[in-house]
Amino acid sequence: MTHYPKIQLSRLREIGWTLWDPIGLADQNGSWDAACADEYDQYLLRVVSLICRGGSKDQATAYLIEAASEHMGLSHVDEAAAAATSQAIEDYLASLPAGPKTVR
Template identity: 50%
Template sequence: MPDLPKVKLSRLREIGWSQWDPIGLSQMGDDDWKDGGPCADEYDSYLLGVVGRLRRGEPTSDAVAYLEEIEIDHMGGGRNPTTLGRAEATVAAIADYLATLPAGPLKVR
């Protein structure tokens, strides 16, 4: 069986922390939220949720709505003037990253 293309979790984290960061953890300090820090994996499941939606061919608007729902309802942050723009930027950056990977099943590393 050939090796499946790998989604680099570190790249997803770079995107999530620089584009989205709905609860502002990046303000804590560099060592806390960068890879290896105690908060590094805080958004992993949500970012992987976006990957799954995009790889299944769902519209980017659905992935954006997913991130908005996570921030507004699940995290209880409510909607603010930057909510939509950050979600859109995050989904666009993840889509751009995924476009560099071969089509087909992926695994995370």
């Protein structure tokens, strides 16, 4: 049986809520409410997918900017926060063992 490296959703959430949080859902301590945590999950998992399929950090950043502006309807998007989030996710994925990834 093959064991694939596991991507911890909690770690992705920590990255997204600390660095990105475009609509300000985190509380004053930077923590997320479990009831709305899935709000960003789809965006963060898409970044993981882009990077794992060989996409660049710049492509992932562009996706997060588009998500905030187009999907969330924000008129002002913090591009630096999107870039920092993409970099942090890329760094996290690079820290995992090689091979196909699964999410837990």
